[in-house]
Structures are given as C-alpha cells and as structure tokens.
Amino acid sequence: xxxxxxxxxxxxxxxxxxxxxxxxxxxxxxxxxxxxxxxxxxxxxxxxxxxxxxxxxxxxxxxxxxxxxxxxxxxxxxxxxxxxxxxxxxxxxxxxxxxxxxxxxxxxxxxxxxxxxxxxxxxxxxxxxxxxxxxxxxxxxxxxxxxxxxxxxxxxxxxxxxxxxxxxxxxxxxxxxxxxxxxxxxxxxxxxxxxxxxxxxxxxxxxxxxxxxxxxxxxxxxxxxxxxxxxxxxxxxxxxxxxxxxxxxxxxxxxxxxxxxxxxxxxxxxxxxxxxxxxxxxxxxxxxxxxxxxxxxxxxxxxxxxxxxxxxxxxxx
Amino acid sequence: xxxxxxxxxxxxxxxxxxxxxxxxxxxxxxxxxxxxxxxxxxxxxxxxxxxxxxxxxxxxxxxxxxxxxxxxxxxxxxxxxxxxxxxxxxxxxxxxxxxxxxxxxxxxxxxxxxxxxxxxxxxxxxxxxxxxxxxxxxxxxxxxxxxxxxxxxxxxxxxxxxxxxxxxxxxxxxxxxxxxxxxxxxxxxxxxxxxxxxxxxxxxxxxxxxxxxxxxxxxxxxxxxxxxxxxxxxxxxxxxxxxxxxxxxxxxxxxxxxxxxxxxxxxxxxxxxxxxxxxxxxxxxxxxxxxxxxxxxxxxxxxxxxxxxxxxxxxxxxxxxxxxxxxxxxxxxxxxxxxxxxxxxxxxxxxxxxxxxxxxxxxxxxxxxxxxxxxxxxxxxxxxxxxxxxxxxxxxxxxxxxxxxxxxxxxxxxxxxxxxxxxxxxxxxxxxxxxxxxxxxxxxxxxxxxxxxxxxxxxxxxxxxxxxxxxxxxxxxxxxxxxxxxxxxxxxxxxxxxxxxxxxxxxxxxxxxxxxxxxxxxxxxxxxxxxxxxxxxxxxxxxxxxxxxxxxxxxxxxxxxxxxxxxxxxxxxxxxxxxxxxxxxxxxxxxxxxxxxxxxxxxxxxxxxxxxxxxxxxxxxxxxxxxxxxxxxxxxxxxxxxxx
Numbered sequence: 037x038x039x040x041x042x043x044x045x046x047x048x049x050x051x052x053x054x055x056x057x058x059x060x061x062x063x064x065x066x067x068x069x070x071x072x073x074x075x076x077x078x079x080x081x082x083x084x085x086x087x088x089x090x091x092x093x094x095x096x097x098x099x100x101x102x103x104x105x106x107x108x109x110x111x112x113x114x115x116x117x118x119x120x121x122x123x124x125x126x127x128x129x130x131x132x133x134x135x136x137x138x139x140x141x142x143x144x145x146x147x148x149x150x151x152x153x154x155x156x157x158x159x160x161x162x163x164x165x166x167x168x169x170x171x172x173x174x175x176x177x178x179x180x181x182x183x184x185x186x187x188x189x190x191x192x193x194x195x196x197x198x199x200x201x202x203x204x205x206x207x208x209x210x211x212x213x214x215x216x217x218x219x220x221x222x223x224x225x226x227x228x229x230x231x232x233x234x235x236x237x238x239x240x241x242x243x244x245x246x247x248x249x250x251x252x253x254x255x256x257x258x259x260x261x262x263x264x265x266x267x268x269x270x271x272x273x274x275x276x277x278x279x280x281x282x283x284x285x286x287x288x289x290x291x292x293x294x295x296x297x298x299x300x301x302x303x304x305x306x307x308x309x310x311x312x313x314x315x316x317x318x319x320x321x322x323x324x325x326x327x328x329x330x331x332x333x334x335x336x337x338x339x340x341x342x343x344x345x346x347x348x349x350x351x352x353x
Numbered sequence: 354x355x356x357x358x359x360x361x362x363x364x365x366x367x368x369x370x371x372x373x374x375x376x377x378x379x380x381x382x383x384x385x386x387x388x389x390x391x392x393x394x395x396x397x398x399x400x401x402x403x404x405x406x407x408x409x410x411x412x413x414x415x416x417x418x419x420x421x422x423x424x425x426x427x428x429x430x431x432x433x434x435x436x437x438x439x440x441x442x443x444x445x446x447x448x449x450x451x452x453x454x455x456x457x458x459x460x461x462x463x464x465x466x467x468x469x470x471x472x473x474x475x476x477x478x479x480x481x482x483x484x485x486x487x488x489x490x491x492x493x494x495x496x497x498x499x500x501x502x503x504x505x506x507x508x509x510x511x512x513x514x515x516x517x518x519x520x521x522x523x524x525x526x527x528x529x530x531x532x533x534x535x536x537x538x539x540x541x542x543x544x545x546x547x548x549x550x551x552x553x554x555x556x557x558x559x560x561x562x563x564x565x566x567x568x569x570x571x572x573x574x575x576x577x578x579x580x581x582x583x584x585x586x587x588x589x590x591x592x593x594x595x596x597x598x599x600x601x602x603x604x605x606x607x608x609x610x611x612x613x614x615x616x617x618x619x620x621x622x623x624x625x626x627x628x629x630x631x632x633x634x635x636x637x638x639x640x641x642x643x644x645x646x647x648x649x650x651x652x653x654x655x656x657x658x659x660x661x662x663x664x665x666x667x668x669x670x671x672x673x674x675x676x677x678x679x680x681x682x683x684x685x686x687x688x689x690x691x692x693x694x695x696x697x698x699x700x701x702x703x704x705x706x707x708x709x710x711x712x713x714x715x716x717x718x719x720x721x722x723x724x725x726x727x728x729x730x731x732x733x734x735x736x737x738x739x740x741x742x743x744x745x746x747x748x749x750x751x752x753x754x755x756x757x758x759x760x761x762x763x764x765x766x767x768x769x770x771x772x773x774x775x776x777x778x779x780x781x782x783x784x785x786x787x788x789x790x791x792x793x794x795x796x797x798x799x800x801x802x803x804x805x806x807x808x809x810x811x812x813x814x815x816x817x818x819x820x821x822x823x824x825x826x827x828x829x830x831x832x833x834x835x836x837x838x839x840x841x842x843x844x845x846x847x848x849x850x851x852x853x854x855x856x857x858x859x860x861x862x863x864x865x866x867x868x869x870x871x872x873x874x875x876x877x878x879x880x881x882x883x884x885x886x887x888x889x890x891x892x893x894x895x896x897x898x899x900x901x902x903x904x905x906x907x908x909x910x911x912x913x914x915x916x917x918x919x920x921x922x923x924x925x926x927x928x929x930x931x932x933x934x935x936x937x938x939x940x941x942x943x944x945x946x947x948x949x950x951x952x953x954x955x956x957x958x959x960x961x962x963x964x965x966x967x968x969x970x971x972x973x974x975x976x977x978x979x980x981x982x983x984x985x986x987x988x989x990x991x992x993x994x995x996x997x
Contacts, residue, residue, distance in 0.1 A: 077460060080460045080463065080464060084467055091471065093474065094866055095474040095482065096467045097525055098479070098482075098521065098866070099466055102486065102517050102521045103463060104521070104524070105520035106514065106516070108520075109513065109903075112903070113513070116914065119911065120914040120915050146914075146916065147913050147914040149913050152499075152501065153498055165499070167501075171916065199497050200494050200497055200498070201494065201497060202456065
C-alpha cells in the first residue's frame with residue numbers, strides 16, 4: 037500500500053519521459069534530500085547547541101557552527117558531484133534468458149573536477165558504483181538479470197551520490213530508450229532434426245563455410261577469422277572471405293514438426309537448434325507460425341532467427 | 354562502503370585525538386585501558402584477525418561500568434558521563450561491524466570534543482580542536498569515497514573545513530546568545546580553582562603552586578601603589594584551632610565608610626571559580642553589577658560565578674570602615690577556641706598589659722615577627738594540636754596563612770577585635786594589554802583589626818617578615834631554590850616579553866571569543882552599526898550573510914564543472930574542413946579524416962596530395978599518441994599552406 041502510494045507520488049513528482057541522445061544533468065534534473073544519517077547528525081548538532089547554551093561554551097558554539105556549516109555545504113558538494121555530467125546509452129548485447137544483460141551507459145565528465153562514488157541503480161536495486169576523474173569518459177555497465185525472452189527495458193534508473201559525508205542524497209532519474217533483446221533460454225542439448233533436400237527452384241549456392249567463393253566488404257558483426265587479412269595487408273580495405281556450401285543440405289527448423297510441448301519449450305528447443313546448426317556450419321532455415329526465415333548461414337542470419345524466436349508472439353515494437 | 358583497514362586506522366586516530374585531552378582528568382586506569390583497547394584494535398586490524406566475541410565485550414563493558422561506579426561512587430554527573438562515553442566509544446570500536454557503526458563513531462567523536470571544553474577553552478585547545486576536526490573529516494570523507502588515496506581525501510576534508518570557517522564566523526557573531534543555563538546543573542558542572550571560604554595551614558601555599566589566572570583588572574586612571582593592591586575576597590571570622598571559616602554575620606547593618614578618599618575606578622574580568630565571591634580593592638563603594646556587599650565588605654554575586662564575568666567598580670583606598678561596628682560582631686572578632694594555644698595567649702596578654710594602646714600591641718606583634726627569626730617559606734613544617742603555639746615558638750616557618758592566622762589569634766588574645774581577610778595581592782602588569790593579571794599564586798591572606806574611631810584597619814603581618822612579597826611578588830620573597838610555577842619565576846627578557854604577549858592574546862581571546870555573551874554581542878553589533886539589536890534583526894542579518902556567502906561559494910564551486918577543451922590539433926583540422934566546406938565539399942558528420950581525404954581526392958585530384966598529407970598528420974597527432982612539438986609544428990605549417 038505504502039509502496040504503491042510512493043510509486044504514485046514519484047510518477048507525479050518526477051517526469052517520466054524516456055530519453056534519447058545525450059542527457060546533461062542540469063540543476064533541474066538533480067534532486068537533493070537529507071539522508072537518515074543527515075537527520076541523525078542534525079539531531080546531534082541540536083544536542084551540542086543545547087549544551088553550548090546551557091554551559092556557556094563559546095568554543096562549543098564555534099565547533100557546533102563549524103560542523104553545521106560543513107554539513108550544510110556538503111549539500112552543494114553533493115550537487116556538484118553530479119552536475120553537468122553527460123550521459124548517453126550505449127549498445128546492449130543481446131543475451132539469452134537466464135543470463136545477465138549488460139546495459140552500458142557512457143558517462144562523460146566535461147569539467148576539471150573529479151567526481152566520486154556515483155551510484156547507478158534500477159528500481160530493483162541492481163547497482164553499480166564508479167568514480168569519474170576530470171575530463172574523462174567512462175562506460176558504466178549496469179548488470180540486470182534477463183529473466184524472460186523478449187525486450188528487456190532497463191527501466192527508470194536512479195543515479196545518485198552521497199559524497200562527501202553521506203548527509204545528503206543527491207539523485208537524478210534516467211530513463212533511456214534502451215532495450216536489451218533477450219533470446220529464449222536454449223533447451224538442453226538435443227539432436228538436430230534430419231536435414232531435408234530442397235527442390236531445385238532456389239539459388240544454386242547458399243552462403244556456407246565449406247568452399248571459398250570470393251570476397252565481400254566487411255560489415256559490422258562479421259567474425260574476425262573470416263576477415264581477409266592478406267587483402268587488408270595489400271591495402272584493399274577490410275574484406276571478408278565468403279564460402280559456399282553445396283546446395284541441398286539445408287536444415288529446416290519447423291515449428292509444426294515439433295512434438296506437442298508448451299510454446300515456450302518449443303521456442304527453447306528451436307533456440308538450441310539454431311545455436312547447434314550455426315555451430316556446425318549448416319545451412320538452416322526456420323519456419324514459425326508467423327512466417328519463415330529462408331536458409332542461410334552467417335551471423336546476421338543467426339541473429340535474425342534468434343530475434344524471431346525472442347519476439348515470437350509479441351508485439352514487435 | 355567497506356570497513357577497510359585504512360578506515361579503521363582513521364577511526365582509531367579520531368578516538369585517540371578526541372580522548373587525549375581528557376587524559377589529564379580521567380582516572381588513570383581508564384586512560385590506560387582505552388589506550389590498550391585501541392592498541393588491541395589496531396593489532397587485530399593490522400594482522401587481519403577476527404574481532405572478539407560479543408560475550409567477551411559485553412563482559413568487559415559491564416566490568417568497566419562497575420569499575421567506574423566504584424571509582425566515582427556514582428553513575429551520574431558530568432565527569433562520570435564523559436568517562437563512560439569515552440570508554441564506550443572505545444569498546445564500540447572493538448565490535449565495529451557495519452558501516453552504520455562507523456558513522457555513529459564519527460558522530461560520537463564530534464560530541465566528545467565538546468565535552469573537553471568543560472575543562473579548557475584556551476587558544477591551544479581551539480587549535481587542537483581544528484586539527485581533530487580535520488582528522489574526523491578526512492575519516493568521514495573516507496567512508497564515502499571508498500578507495501580514494503589519502504592525499505585527495507585530505508584535500509577534500511581541508512576544503513570542507515576551510516569553507517565552513519567564514520560561514521561559522523558569521524553565525525558565531527550573529528547567532529542570538531541566550532544566557533544559560535537552561536536547566537539546573539550539578540555543582541560539578543564547572544571546573545573550579547581558587548580561593549575557598551576556609552583557611553587552614555597549607556591552603557594558600559597550595560594555591561601558590563598554580564599559575565592559573567584568577568582575574569584581570571584594568572584601571573581607569575592612576576594605578577595605586579603596589580602595596581595598596583589588596584584584592585579583597587572571603588573574610589574569615591571563626592577559628593576552631595586549625596581552620597578559619599567565614600561563619601555567619603550576626604548583624605544586618607549595611608557596611609559603612611566614613612572620611613573615605615582616594616577613589617580608584619577599575620574593571621575586573623573574573624575567571625569562573627564556581628563561588629559567589631567577587632574580588633574588589635579595599636574598600637568597595639560602587640559596583641556595576643547587582644551584587645551584595647556583606648557587612649564585612651565581602652562582595653557576593655547573586656549566584657556562583659560559573660562563567661567569565663566582567664564588572665567595573667570604584668574603591669576608596671583611604672577610609673574608616675564600620676567605625677560603629679555593632680558589639681555582637683566585635684564579640685565574634687574576639688572569640689578564641691577554649692584551652693588552645695595557652696602560650697600565645699599568655700604572650701599576647703603580657704603585651705597588652707605593658708602597652709598603653711592597641712596600636713602599641715600591634716606594633717609589638719609585628720616587631721616580634723620581624724625580629725624573632727621567623728621565616729617566610731612555601732614548605733613549612735607540620736603543626737600540632739596547638740597550631741599557633743607550635744608556629745610561634747617552635748617552627749617559626751610559615752606562609753601568609755600562618756602569619757595572618759597567628760596574628761589574628763594574638764590580637765584577639767590581647768583583646769583587640771581582629772579577623773582574617775583572604776584575597777589576592779599585587780599582580781603582574783601587562784604592558785601590551787594595559788592590565789594587571791592576578792594568578793592563583795598571588796593569593797594572599799592578611800588581617801584586619803578594629804580600632805576605636807578608626808574602624809577596621811588592614812594589617813599585613815607577612816609584610817613584617819617578608820616585605821618583598823608585598824612589593825615585588827612571590828618570587829622575590831622566596832629565593833631561587835623553591836619550586837614555583839613557571840611564570841612566577843623571573844625569566845629572561847625574551848621569555849618575559851613572550852609571556853606578556855601571550856597573556857595579552859589570551860585576554861583578547863577571553864574577552865571576544867569566550868566572553869561573547871548577550872551583552873558583548875549587543876555592544877559589538879551596535880558598534881558595527883546595527884541600530885536595533887533584536888532577535889528578528891539578527892536572524893535577518895544572519896540569513897542575508899549566509900545567503901551571500903553561500904552564493905559566493907556556489908559561484909566558485911560550480912565554475913569548473915564544464916571546461917571546453919582547447920585542442921589545437923582539432924582546431925587546425927576544423928579550419929581545413931571549413932575551407933573545404935566553403936568550396937562546396939563539406940565533411941559528413943560520420944566521416945573520419947582519412948575517409949574524407951580519400952573522398953575529396955576523387956572529386957578534386959589537385960588537392961589530393963596536400964589533403965592526404967594533412968589528414969595523415971592529423972590522424973597521427975590525434976590518435977597516434979605522437980605529441981612532439983615538431984609534429985605539431987609541421988602539421989600547423991601544412992594547414993597554413995593549404996589553399997584551395
């Protein structure tokens with residue numbers, strides 16, 4: 037009940053917009069409140085002040101005021117520790133369900149002040165701490181467990197600091213348009229289904245890794261061993277070796293052929309097969325109730341198959 | 354935050370520093386135990402051993418509390434409280450398990466600092482407080498900065514403290530002062546040293562071992578002669594054979610001065626001594642504070658002096674005091690304990706029989722002290738049951754209390770009303786501050802006799818034995834082989850000067866920092882030009898000043914948040930890009946230098962060579978880590994030479 041009210045208050049009090057691009061932490065985005073320790077310290081100071089008045093301790097007044105103003109000024113220090121940081125979300129690698137999704141955020145400190153002990157956490161208390169020296173950028177990785185397939189949203193993150201004395205809690209909310217694609221969890225190893233021969237209407241060759249068939253331009257994501265280093269050394273730019281597999285040995289991973297098990301189990305099984313087929317260098321295609329992926333064998337193909345499985349039965353957006 | 358070893362060493366240092374000043378008045382076993390516990394904790398951290406079990410600690414704690422109860426015979430009161438606090442904080446360190454415990458220790462350390470101010474608020478104490486605060490801050494920052502090394506941590510702590518100083522100064526001046534106490538306090542709330550209202554052999558000589566300041570006095574006009582500087586304190590009437598006591602005045606008649614002349618005005622800043630009496634020159638006539646002047650001219654404040662107070666007074670140096678003293682009071686001034694000191698009484702009776710007037714008796718007595726080889730010493734032999742007889746006829750060695758006491762006994766035996774007066778005599782002049790300092794070793798006892806028509810007349814028997822004591826102070830009277838407080842001994846001119854300067858500084862400190870109370874605040878703020886010194890006005894001023902200072906700090910602090918990089922390499926390259934852009938060949942945002950050069954090379958083969966050169970140099974300087982001046986200069990030349 038209290039938690040629900042708290043959530044409602046938060047939604048009302050703090051903007052819940054989703055950010056894109058680079059966020060700069062300005063004074064309108066940073067909130068500050070005393071911590072519990074801050075209140076406890078205020079109470080200690082009050083006791084000290086009463087003692088000073090009662091016993092006419094002039095030096096006691098000096099001490100009390102020194103501590104009070106120090107404590108007060110740490111509010112400014114806490115604010116300063118976060119102010120003007122520049123943040124943008126980085127690329128998130130897809131993971132399999134049950135693994136840890138690593139959300140990367142790039143923090144840049146454009147000023148000449150070192151920043152200390154900045155915490156980044158999500159609403160479920162997954163948490164990371166970092167320091168950020170002056171005029172440096174650093175990627176900060178927030179690990180959130182990927183529990184189920186589909187899109188995993190980092191959700192609204194809280195960036196906070198209690199520097200320098202822990203008396204004030206300065207925080208800001210970050211909600212980036214950043215999602216991690218979570219593939220279904222691969223099932224336990226199972227033998228692949230039998231390959232089927234395609235009829236002769238298709239292409240005569242399909243990309244495989246049996247025989248060298250030429251070079252093509254490098255695209256992001258190509259495997260390192262495939263890069264034609266010799267060509268690169270001849271200053272022909274980055275090129276990738278292409279191989280071809282003889283036609284007719286493509287494997288169809290067909291939803292309709294699967295035994296009668298729960299939908300999620302089917303997806304897990306298909307995921308396992310996609311991985312195994314890919315590892316064995318086979319040409320494989322996939323048929324799902326919503327459509328099919330023609331046979332192929334390259335990282336893009338593998339990613340496309342896994343993506344289909346991850347988002348099966350879900351709204352694509 | 355983790356409880357790392359360096360953090361623990363910091364906490365140990367904090368506790369050591371806040372407790373160290375207390376070592377002077379803690380029971381010895383507590384100090385030793387605390388040091389041992391801290392050393393144990395240090396060893397455990399250093400060697401990485403586990404903490405002792407909770408049961409063991411609980412046992413030690415209970416034992417400590419019991420031992421304190423036995424040592425002090427109580428578990429209440431300030432001193433016990435401070436002792437308990439220090440012990441418990443030290444024990445807490447041995448069961449430090451969570452980050453929260455460390456925070457609690459930091460707060461308690463700050464609190465223990467303040468308890469030290471019950472005992473001392475001097476300038477060294479203040480400086481030590483700042484040092485302690487710095488250590489506490491550095492440790493505190495440590496808790497929030499994790500693995501930051503010592504130096505930057507210390508830097509943060511120093512910055513925090515330095516920023517706090519101007520702000521707290523403003524608050525110190527403008528925070529409305531309330532005259533304490535807010536609630537009743539036990540008597541032990543204040544440290545006290547000084548004259549008491551009893552006198553026995555040894556009382557004064559003990560005091561003369563202390564160089565603590567009793568009070569400071571500034572004279573308005575001409576300063577009286579040194580032998581007239583008798584600062585009157587408790588007047589003692591009743592003698593039981595060893596101890597002189599104040600007793601109760603039987604009369605309510607107000608003291609009266611007749612034919613009084615030679616007025617002297619002065620101001621006294623009295624150190625707290627936790628007793629009601631004030632010190633004034635013989636005999637007081639006017640006082641700036643509402644104090645009661647007893648029938649024997651003793652001036653009593655309405656409550657014990659437990660804070661430094663300042664008052665002005667006027668005294669009259671020539672007078673006839675209480676010439677009409679009521680007979681009951683004179684009877685008190687003649688009383689002697691029955692059956693004690695027969696030889697002295699016999700001697701006095703003899704003198705009285707031979708003399709024609711009381712004045713002659715007094716002269717005889719003083720001459721007796723002067724001529725019978727009496728000695729003025731700080732370490733007189735012990736006296737027996739008939740203390741006055743022993744002193745008069747056997748030991749003949751004594752300090753001022755012996756002479757004043759025996760003289761009064763002799764006078765009473767001779768039928769002359771007499772009483773003992775205690776107070777301070779002489780003092781030391783401070784050139785720099787223009788005031789007299791009276792220290793505990795200036796404590797003195799003298800006598801007053803009542804003569805028909807002349808009233809109470811001051812007689813100082815010490816002057817008969819040791820005139821130097823009255824004229825030049827204790828050191829002149831006692832010679833070199835006596836152990837006296839450091840300041841009571843005459844030193845080299847340099848040390849004397851240093852001492853004078855230090856005391857003047859201390860006086861300013863006392864007046865302006867420690868004595869900054871409601872009155873002084875009012876006077877100071879009025880002098881600064883505040884017309885209406887009210888709480889509201891002070892609060893408004895306080896807020897305005899804080900806002901101003903915090904505003905300035907904010908500007909300074911937030912100045913370095915964004916620093917635009919001045920990158921010469923980048924600037925030169927952008928210049929080239931701008932030139933090309935004007936020529937209709939803009940660089941695409943995603944395009945790197947080499948790609949751009951390659952693209953331009955196809956569009957404008959005439960530029961290809963130059964541009965490729967520039968791009969290669971740019972890439973080398975920017976990404977190759979090639980930071981030599983030559984490379985930079987060549988690059989700049991190439992950029993300058995690049996023309997479309």
